[in-house]
Amino acid sequence: MTTIAQGAYHTGEYRNLFKELGYEESLIQTKLEQTWAELIEGDANTRIYYPMGEDMGYFLDTGNTDVRTEGMSYGMMMAVQMNDKNIFDRLWTFSKRFMQHTEGRYQHYFAWHCTTEGTRLSQGPAPDGEEFYAMALLFASSRWGDGPEPYNYSVQAKTILRACIHKGEEGEGDPMWDLPTRLIKFVPESPFSDPSYHLPHFYELFAERADEEDRVFWREAAAASRAYLHTACHPETGLSPEYANYDGTPAPVQRHGDFRHFFSDAYRVAANIGLDWEWFRADPWQVEQSNRLQRFFRDIAVSDYRRYTIDGKPFDEPSLHPIGLLATNAMASLAADGPDAEHFARLFWNTPLRDGARRYYDNCLYMFSLLALCGRYRIY
Template identity: 80%
Template sequence: MEMIASGAYYTGQYRNLFQEIGYTEQQINARIEQTWSDLFDGAEDVRIYYPLGDDMGYMLDTGNLDVRTEGMSYGMMMAVQMNKKDVFDRLWKFSKTYMQHTEGRYKDYFAWHCKPDGTRLSQGPAPDGEEFYAMALLFASNRWGDGPAPFDYANQARIILRACLHQGEQGEGDPMWDASTKLIKFIPESPFSDPSYHLPHFYELFALYADEQDRPFWQEAAAASRAYLHTACHPETGLSPEYANYDGTPAPVQRHGDFRHFFSDAYRTAANIAIDWEWFRRDEWQVGQSNRLQRFFRNIDVADYRRYQIDGTPFEELSLHPIGLLATNAAASLAANGPDAEHFVRLFWDTPLRSGERRYYDNCLYFFTLLALSGNYRIY
């Protein structure tokens, strides 16, 4: 049982992989502070956060010039990890004001993208935003305490989680989790999932803080997601598809494209698995999986990262987000114990933030990896 009880949730101890390879605490902390400063207050071709008025702000998807629940909820998680309450509250107020539905089939869900002025571009939600919003809000409640609405963080998190499981029971709409498999959906209406949405380490914590009657579901969802990732990740390469059916097989081609392959969304799967291992250590498979993925990428130059079939067959198409992929390959070192783990930590440390038009997604993944590998992506 030692393995099961040795995660950071039980011990309060978080590995600092940068320190393990020889960097000092001072160097590491300076790097984190500088990176935060670059992303939230830096040069125009690097920053991804912009304040709006006196009390709001947004994370800009610089490739599409829109604001997405993915980035907004990521920004809130970054802010609570960094103890930046002002930024957190600004992002949350924007999300609450412009993105969260107050009625109809999507009540309490968030429109997945809008313009920087808050005008909605789509009404539908994307569940990866909702789960990050809920977790960031619970951490904020535990770190800073609750204030008056909408800064009653724990209550706001429970409203979101309630909708995720129960939408449609009293009328129109659909839940974000499939009731029979306990797996998160790609969108509420879809009959398939997205492996990179699976965050069993979050569900373990939702099982502590959600409405009491839903806590057993979240415990089951954590176990179901861990098992699902075994089937969604290729047994030799460790690569997972963008979208996958509930049995883990790649989902059929969609009207908006072919997502049976390893591409941008799928990068996150490696980091999610590694952080679940760091926090809870409930699934020994995660170690071998992380080793497999790093072995696949070890001899591929970052500039040559591309789209792959999950068996590793490369496409002509280069990755749109090579720095993001490097970041998640490095995050896998939290779980990996193979010969490539240190290589990816060093390579990541030696790689700067991405600048330019496509920087948003890469730099979100970059900052989470910087926090995770330094032992600063923590449970509050």
């Protein structure tokens, strides 16, 4: 596979790994368009998007039958990458109308999940949603231009980012970043993080597009998150825990479960590292980390993916989202330069979308990986 000395941010060139492996450009484009079409308007066993009224729609968590900021913000990022303004605006209108708080301790944050009718099931936010909303909105502003409120995308994004780091300065509430360490929190009130929330490639762009007074913060957050992942990822297996303290060690057992191990949230770390390398190439550690993770999974069948301790001991409990894990293992090939990079890219290419009740999370990760590996997950 070819390499580029600098990342796409500097060169404007995005690797198309599938083309490098010999797949025809027309076939790659068809696969991308068909996958998006299946998610948006496929049959009842495949689609995860549902229109609502004249101007709204939502991504359904098909396993839990609810609507989450994770999926809504993911869907907006996919839509802007696919140049699908209709779907983007419908998802944003639903999010704005039903999920974003207009007052109180969570003002400008989003309730992390609600019913398909828009009734909030929890008031609290999940910071991965906010960072994806902000980045997707900024890309939409660059790609399509700002429109009338609430489609003044850049203004909406800056409002979210301002709240994320200044919340609580002049009233109630908590910021979404731990200000002393510059690390994102699991939730605003928590004293620990989630390694899969760390998106230094987004923070580099926030450092150019957020309020001018906050730009140094975002540059420092990018550096802090890259350094944090060195400590959160195991030095031999490359696995990271679901939740981790600010020093990278697994967080204590929580009231809602034991998240010291490698499971569904943690799959995204490999994808995030791969995309950060593709865009910025700022941390050479990411190459060996990606090799390490792929080496761990190389001889494990997708059907045998499961929960693991971060040092690699398997649990009897199988993975709830094996296709999602395969997708992120494949997206690591953006950074990996070892013997397993081609294997995972080809295995992913030959694997279809997941169907059935648990398809939502797997297929979100699938779509992101497909975009990235064919050079279509781009900075706008």
